[in-house]
Amino acid sequence: MHMQGFFLGLSNGLTCLAYCTPVLVPFMLGEGRGVAHNFVALMQFLAGRLAGYLAFGFAAWLFNVAVLGRMGSKGLFIGILYVIFSSLMIAYAIFGREIPCAVRSIDRIAGKIRIPLLIPAAAGILSGVAFCPPFLLAMTDAASEGSLSYSLFFFFMFFIGTSIFFIPIPFVGALRRLTALRIIGKMAAGIVGLYYLYAGIITLIAGVKGI
Amino acid sequence: MRTDTHQAPQGEGRGRTIILTAIMAVITAFMFSGGKIPQDPKEAIALILTFLFANVLFFLLIYTGKTDRYRAVFFSTFAVMLIISFISHMFEARGSMSLSEAKIFQCEVPFCHLVIPMTLVPMALTRTIIFPGSLIEGYAAIASMFVIWIGATLALGRGFCSWVCFYGGLDDGFSRILKRPVIKKINPKWIYLPFAVLLFVVLTAAAYLSPTYCSWFCPFKAVTEFEAVTSTKILIQTIIFVSLFVGLVIVLPILTKRRTQCAFLCPFGAMQSLTNKINVFDVRIDKEKCVKCKRCIQVCPTLSINEESLEEGRTRITCMKCGKCIDNCPKGAISYHIKGTDIPGKRDTYRLLFLFAAFLFLAIFSSHTIQSGIIRILKLITTGSMIS
Ligand code: SF4
Numbered sequence: 001m002h003m004q005g006f007f008l009g010l011s012n013g014l015t016c017l018a019y020c021t022p023v024l025v026p027f028m029l030g031e032g033r034g035v036a037h038n039f040v041a042l043m044q045f046l047a048g049r050l051a052g053y054l055a056f057g058f059a060a061w062l063f064n065v066a067v068l069g070r071m072g073s074k075g076l077f078i079g080i081l082y083v084i085f086s087s088l089m090i091a092y093a094i095f096g097r098e099i100p101c102a103v104r105s106i107d108r109i110a111g112k113i114r115i116p117l118l119i120p121a122a123a124g125i126l127s128g129v130a131f132c133p134p135f136l137l138a139m140t141d142a143a144s145e146g147s148l149s150y151s152l153f154f155f156f157m158f159f160i161g162t163s164i165f166f167i168p169i170p171f172v173g174a175l176r177r178l179t180a181l182r183i184i185g186k187m188a189a190g191i192v193g194l195y196y197l198y199a200g201i202i203t204l205i206a207g208v209k210g211i
Numbered sequence: 212m213r214t215d216t217h218q219a220p221q222g223e224g225r226g227r228t229i230i231l232t233a234i235m236a237v238i239t240a241f242m243f244s245g246g247k248i249p250q251d252p253k254e255a256i257a258l259i260l261t262f263l264f265a266n267v268l269f270f271l272l273i274y275t276g277k278t279d280r281y282r283a284v285f286f287s288t289f290a291v292m293l294i295i296s297f298i299s300h301m302f303e304a305r306g307s308m309s310l311s312e313a314k315i316f317q318c319e320v321p322f323c324h325l326v327i328p329m330t331l332v333p334m335a336l337t338r339t340i341i342f343p344g345s346l347i348e349g350y351a352a353i354a355s356m357f358v359i360w361i362g363a364t365l366a367l368g369r370g371f372c373s374w375v376c377f378y379g380g381l382d383d384g385f386s387r388i389l390k391r392p393v394i395k396k397i398n399p400k401w402i403y404l405p406f407a408v409l410l411f412v413v414l415t416a417a418a419y420l421s422p423t424y425c426s427w428f429c430p431f432k433a434v435t436e437f438e439a440v441t442s443t444k445i446l447i448q449t450i451i452f453v454s455l456f457v458g459l460v461i462v463l464p465i466l467t468k469r470r471t472q473c474a475f476l477c478p479f480g481a482m483q484s485l486t487n488k489i490n491v492f493d494v495r496i497d498k499e500k501c502v503k504c505k506r507c508i509q510v511c512p513t514l515s516i517n518e519e520s521l522e523e524g525r526t527r528i529t530c531m532k533c534g535k536c537i538d539n540c541p542k543g544a545i546s547y548h549i550k551g552t553d554i555p556g557k558r559d560t561y562r563l564l565f566l567f568a569a570f571l572f573l574a575i576f577s578s579h580t581i582q583s584g585i586i587r588i589l590k591l592i593t594t595g596s597m598i599s
């Protein structure tokens with residue numbers, strides 16, 4: 001069960017990379033400033049991202065305590081959320097052009113940040129506050145168990161899964177085959193969506209039986 | 212340096228062809244028979260027929276200069292014989308094609324190379340192989356499959372998919388039934404789907420320590436073995452794999468004249484594409500000879516040549532080295548090539564080197580299967596049943 005966050009993060013990470021890199025690279029990596037500088041910027045970005053994710057882990061737990069825990073059939077509700085978010089994920093894979101990721105607004109926000117060193121961290125926090133379908137699925141998953149440690153751990157694993165793809169950035173700068181990666185990332189998101197749709201339907205059926 | 216001037220691909224002279232075929236004949240005679248002539252007449256007939264079949268095709272391949280035409284005959288025969296011998300074997304050993312849970316728990320499931328991408332991460336992390344097969348004993352043991360895969364991958368890269376895979380001959384065969392495609396336009400984005408499937412199955416296999424592709428998607432279960440339907444989940448899985456088999460292995464290859472399963476679904480094929488990067492052989496286009504007629508783009512069964520790659524004089528990473536574009540290029544501009552050498556350079560030598568390696572893999576890997584298929588057919592003719 002603990003691997004679920006990691007798995008969802010990994011399957012989403014390629015999409016994050018394909019969509020975020022063109023926006024992030026100019027802010028994170030200064031021209032010709034060398035691998036060491038890029039590495040520090042990447043670390044700031046990842047720390048910001050982790051902070052964003054952990055905040056959502058906490059929010060998922062709160063949601064569970066305040067809403068889910070008081071419902072008669074939690075399974076039914078979780079099943080419905082799974083079905084809705086996985087359908088969104090499939091729809092996004094088939095039709096969507098732009099992923100709704102907050103990091104895309106870094107362009108506007110960066111101008112307002114006085115200390116340039118903080119820009120990568122701000123980009124990280126923004127990327128950790130995404131409302132893309134896989135992220136919403138992760139929220140549902142994290143909220144399904146009920147304990148704070150589980151929610152935080154789930155988002156921590158989601159963070160690790162998505163971050164793996166960012167590690168090569170300081171070494172390669174922008175990746176060459178972004179279009180191909182973007183298509184593969186989207187298709188993978190569609191397949192993961194199908195998987196969660198199936199899981200959602202099963203949870204839903206179990207929830208209905210439990211009433 | 213240009214050492215070659217001829218247009219469409221030409222074969223070797225008769226003398227050279229005979230010498231090369233004689234070398235292949237000696238190797239295959241030894242490998243097919245294991246050094247002894249079988250006592251059983253059916254086995255002896257099967258051995259002789261397989262030997263003649265392989266060597267006549269090799270002779271034609273070398274003599275005519277046509278690659279894909281004769282490769283496809285061998286490759287598709289291999290796939291058909293696999294089905295005949297595998298299904299008969301399953302009926303003989305278990306009485307049906309379906310697998311019971313007991314057999315899965317006893318680790319008696321024959322291993323197939325399509326599982327390999329899913330086993331690598333769990334193997335590295337947990338030192339276990341997430342497949343209920345036998346490691347070294349019995350039919351299609353895991354260790355022997357890994358050895359064949361590593362060897363063939365080093366020698367051929369994604370050429371594996373046109374020369375070694377025992378399933379590839381099915382959609383390859385069906386894609387040749389019609390003379391012209393009924394569906395002509397295919398969105399080129401589909402060639403990325405196997406990479407997405409690869410990503411998904413590798414991740415899920417690592418997360419859940421189970422070969423997801425085999426359980427949910429593999430179309431070839433329809434002609435080999437599958438879990439007995441004992442639950443709704445298995446029923447859904449059965450509907451998925453049967454639909455994929457009918458759609459991607461039979462109907463779409465016929466209508467599009469492309470290898471749709473291999474080009475648009477198979478995660479193993481995607482992994483093999485990545486190994487093309489480290490393989491010494493590739494297929495290159497001589498830009499000076501090419502007249503941009505785009506015949507190669509039309510015939511490639513895996514959409515591995517597009518206008519951009521044509522412009523660069525290369526095939527794409529998904530090329531299976533089947534030789535179809537080479538056979539069809541009216542100007543002889545496409546050829547097998549060794550990376551780092553001139554183009555066209557010694558193209559005939561490169562072709563011979565590639566063909567020797569590829570054909571040996573095909574012949575040796577398929578010989579047992581073809582012989583056993585022939586024995587089953589002979590049994591059917593003489594006793595009315597394929598199983599004893
Ligand atoms: S793509 Fe897959 S099925 Fe096709 S030849 Fe390659 S391994 Fe075999």
Ligand code: SF4
Pocket residue numbers: 494510511512513514515516526527529530531532533534535536537
């Ligand atoms: S590019 Fe040529 S050799 Fe490669 S798969 Fe296509 S037809 Fe076969």
